[in-house]
Amino acid sequence: DTAVSQTPKYLVTQMGNxxxxxxxxxxxxxxxxxxxxxxxxxxxxxxxxxxxxxxxxETVPNRFSPKSPDKAHLNLHINSLELGDxxxxxxxxxxxxxxxxxxxxGPGTRLTVL
Amino acid sequence: xxSVTQMEGPVTLSEExxxxxxxxxxxxxxxxxxxxxxxxxxxxxxxxxxxxxxxxGSNKGFEATYRKETTSFHLEKGSVQVSDxxxxxxxxxxxxxxxxxxxxxxxxxxxxxx
Numbered sequence: 001d002t003a004v005s006q007t008p009k010y011l012v013t014q015m016g017n018x019x020x021x022x023x024x025x026x027x028x029x030x031x032x033x034x035x036x037x038x039x040x041x042x043x044x045x046x047x048x049x050x051x052x053x054x055x056x057x058e059t060v061p062n063r064f065s066p067k068s069p070d071k072a073h074l075n076l077h078i079n080s081l082e083l084g085d086x087x088x089x090x091x092x093x094x095x096x097x098x099x100x101x102x103x104x105x106g107p108g109t110r111l112t113v114l
Numbered sequence: 115x116x117s118v119t120q121m122e123g124p125v126t127l128s129e130e131x132x133x134x135x136x137x138x139x140x141x142x143x144x145x146x147x148x149x150x151x152x153x154x155x156x157x158x159x160x161x162x163x164x165x166x167x168x169x170x171g172s173n174k175g176f177e178a179t180y181r182k183e184t185t186s187f188h189l190e191k192g193s194v195q196v197s198d199x200x201x202x203x204x205x206x207x208x209x210x211x212x213x214x215x216x217x218x219x220x221x222x223x224x225x226x227x228x
Binding site: 041050 | 159201216220
C-alpha cells in the first residue's frame with residue numbers, strides 16, 4: 001500500500017498550457033511538501049502545508065499554486081508552463097512540523113515542457 | 115543562514131569497497147542531521163539520522179557520526195554493493211523555533227560496479 005502517491009508519473013506538455021499534479025498520503029500525517037528537483041539532482045523546497053494551512057511559500061513564480069483540500073492531499077497547479085519548469089516534482093509528508101527531518105517522499109512526477 | 119556541503123560526485127567504486135561521502139554543515143544552534151538516499155527513478159528515503167553531537171546514526175550497514183567540533187556528518191559503509199548505487203543527500207534541520215524545513219546538500223551520486 002503506497003504511503004505517498006503522485007499522479008501522473010510522467011507529464012509531457014506544450015509551453016503555455018496549464019497542468020496539475022496530484023499528491024495523496026495515507027500515513028495520517030499533518031504536514032505535506034512540494035519539492036522541485038532539477039536535472040543536476042538539486043532539490044528545492046517550494047511549499048509546505050500543515051493541516052491545510054500554508055506554512056512555507058518559497059520564492060516560486062505565482063504561476064505555481066498549491067491546493068490542499070484536506071490533510072491527506074496536496075495538489076500543485078501550474079499555469080502558463082515554461083521550458084524552465086521541466087523538472088521532477090516530488091511530494092512528501094511528515095507526521096507534523098516538528099518531524100520535518102523525517103519525511104516520506106512520493107515517487108515523483110517528471111514534467112517535460114516542449 | 116544554514117548550508118550543507120557535500121563532496122562532489124560522481125563516486126564510482128567496485129563492489130565490496132569502502133565508502134565515505136563527506137558532508138559538512140553551517141548552522142546556528144544545534145541542528146539535527148540526516149542522510150537521505152534516492153534510488154534511480156524513485157523518491158528520497160530517509161537512511162539515517164543523528165540529533166545531537168556524538169550521536170551515531172546507522173541503517174543498512176551505513177553509519178554517520180555527528181561531529182560538532184568539525185561540523186561534519188560523513189556517511190560511511192564498509193563494503194558497498196551494486197544495489198547501493200544511488201544519489202545520497204545530506205540534510206540538516208535547524209534547532210531554532212519555527213524551523214520547519216530541511217536544508218539539503220546538492221547530492222552525491224554513487225555508482226558501484228561489479
